[in-house]
């Protein structure tokens with residue numbers, strides 16, 4: 120029996136409750152929650168009117184949205200809709216609007232740029248080379264992200280240090296390399312913390328997390344992972360580990 124099959128038996132049909140699997144109250148949890156609120160408060164005060172939560176709609180970002188709303192921090196929420204997301208991910212945007220009574224600003228790629236890219240390289244271009252995969256991310260993610268961040272001096276992300284080696288040095292507030300502050304309030308949270316918070320506060324989340332997808336991106340570029348695989352192993356799984364960022368969290372400047 121494979122490791123994935125071993126875990127699948129927990130849910131009986133290839134799925135299991137992410138809360139049952141991951142949520143744990145561990146030492147220092149309350150302090151980490153307090154520190155996350157303090158980080159968000161600091162960002163809201165220092166970047167009044169020019170800070171935004173750029174949510175990926177992943178579990179960490181759902182926790183952050185809940186913290187923002189629960190503590191009335193006044194940080195607006197925006198997301199990227201790449202045109203290649205799972206239906207469950209897109210549906211989560213409306214679930215957030217209903218659950219929190221909040222506006223979620225949605226940024227989409229320029230339709231003509233997507234058409235031209237697909238016409239030139241096909242629907243499966245991301246599997247052909249890292250260069251083409253990054254080109255797809257540039258059209259569907261980076262260009263709309265630049266509009267999402269236009270006029271902003273800070274943005275809030277769900278980065279955690281344990282997500283990958285590449286994120287092991289992330290600080291709670293640091294320059295993003297493009298003249299803005301990047302705010303990562305869950306930087307020292309564990310995966311168990313994230314799910315304990317979600318369970319405790321009944322935070323809405325993507326049901327794909329119950330299908331062994333801890334890190335969810337576009338549908339063609341996300342797969343379930345097996346027990347023991349790294350957190351982001353299901354993202355761009357055909358590429359080397361070192362290439363596995365889409366450019367959203369890669370510093371381009373010298374700050």
Ligand code: SF4
Nearest residue numbers: 245255256259337340
């Ligand atoms: S994650 Fe995949 S589908 Fe989404 S923008 Fe990047 S290459 Fe394209």
